Every structure is written in structure tokens, then in C-alpha cells.
Amino acid sequence: MSITIRMIGTGSAFAKNYFNNNALVTCGDYTLMIDFGITAPLAMHRLNVPLDVIDGVLVTHLHADHIGGFEELMLRLKFDYNKKPALFIEERLVAPLWNYSLRGGLEFGAGGRQTLDDFFRVVPFRAGVPQTVAPGVRLELLPTRHFPDMPSFAVVINDNLFYSGDTVFDPKLIQAAQDRGCEYLLHECQLEGQGLFHATLDELLTLPETVQRKIWLMHYGDNMEQFADKAGAMTFMRQHETYAFPPSVEAK
Numbered sequence: 001m002s003i004t005i006r007m008i009g010t011g012s013a014f015a016k017n018y019f020n021n022n023a024l025v026t027c028g029d030y031t032l033m034i035d036f037g038i039t040a041p042l043a044m045h046r047l048n049v050p051l052d053v054i055d056g057v058l059v060t061h062l063h064a065d066h067i068g069g070f071e072e073l074m075l076r077l078k079f080d081y082n083k084k085p086a087l088f089i090e091e092r093l094v095a096p097l098w099n100y101s102l103r104g105g106l107e108f109g110a111g112g113r114q115t116l117d118d119f120f121r122v123v124p125f126r127a128g129v130p131q132t133v134a135p136g137v138r139l140e141l142l143p144t145r146h147f148p149d150m151p152s153f154a155v156v157i158n159d160n161l162f163y164s165g166d167t168v169f170d171p172k173l174i175q176a177a178q179d180r181g182c183e184y185l186l187h188e189c190q191l192e193g194q195g196l197f198h199a200t201l202d203e204l205l206t207l208p209e210t211v212q213r214k215i216w217l218m219h220y221g222d223n224m225e226q227f228a229d230k231a232g233a234m235t236f237m238r239q240h241e242t243y244a245f246p247p248s249v250e251a252k
């Protein structure tokens, strides 16, 4: 089954020319949102995509450029659309997402105290244990190294497409994705400076060209265009464009 991805944003955490790096994934009839950051509600509005297309949301980690739009998403799905999507989340993130990021704004509902389960059908994942979440849609979370001791995850879809989430340069992770058969590696990319919490373009350029050909770059800074022809055999994904994997399948 082909996978279609619309990048509703491709920006790094503080990018201003680009929306937060969040992706709308279509796999058969199923629509999966990967992350939903601060700018995601506006990005979806600009794209004229109603929120109720979302069947499930996957959280890679708890930085605001990945979950900052959740309050609006949850309130609008519940009250505008009466929809309760699935939430795919590594088990260690469930309590912190609610207690530290969402509870202050969402706990007090008209019908009494609310919990995460009032808004989502929560589907906990354990890293490295894949789950089939819909017919033909299999997800696996892999731990990434982003901030020390902070749980953060990449996602593998159908052993075919790897989406890095946020991570430092980690050749073993990239190899693990290829070992699973992934042909498409969507990878975050810091354009300049030292890669303390992210993978730099210079680091990614040390990968063999055969691997670079599989890499699609995302989560970049506002000056991406200055690097457009400096990415070796890798390809910068463009905000709001729709990509089909394999690319030969015509994008909708």
C-alpha cells in the first residue's frame, strides 16, 4: 500500500517562515497525523483541511512544536466534530502529556473532570513493539536521542517509511530503519551549527550516497533555500506539498 504524506509544516522549533514540522499521513483509507504543534491549527486552516479528517494522532515527543496544538485539536474534535480519534503514544509519554502539558487547560469540562480518555482512544506503544492500528497500517516507535533522558521517538510505518522525529545524528538509528526495509527516510535536519540536540546537515552528508538517496529532509530553519543545492543526494521536503511513497504513485 502506498503512503502519502502532506507536510503541513517543515520548520524547526523556532522557524518563522515555516510551520512546525508536522505531517498528515494517508495510508489507504486511514489518515494519521504525526505531531500537532503550536502552529498546526493555523497550518490546517490555511490548507483548508478540516480537523475531522484525522483518524489517529501520533506523538513523537512532548516539545511544543510537536504537541502545542493539542488543546485546540482536542476541544474542536470533541465539540465541533464529536470525534474521538486514536492517540498513538509511547507508554512513558502518556502521563506527562496529560499532567504537564494539557491538564491545566482541559481538565475542567462541562460534565465534570476530564481526562485524556475523554478526548482520545489512547493506544499506548512500547518502543520496538509494532502494532497494526488499522487494516494495512502498522506502526513501530523507535527511541531517539534528542535531549538527555527525555523520551523521544521515531516512527516506522509499514516497515517502509521512517520518520525521525527529533534526534541527534544517529547512524545506528538510520541503519535500524534500513534493516527493517525502509526505503524512505524522512529525517530532521539542522542546517548550521553544532548538533547538540538535532542532526546537522554536515553530519547527514557523511552518510554514503546510497543512503542519502533515501533521505528526505525536514524540520529545518528559515534559511533552508540557501542550502537547497548543498544537501548532497538528499532532498529537502517542501512545506504543504504532498509526497507519495513510492514516488511513482501519483500524489493526490
Ligand SMILES: [Zn+2]
Binding pocket: 012, 013, 021, 063, 065, 066, 166, 219
Ligand atoms: Zn521539533
Ligand SMILES: [Zn+2]
Binding pocket: 061, 063, 146, 166
Ligand atoms: Zn524536540
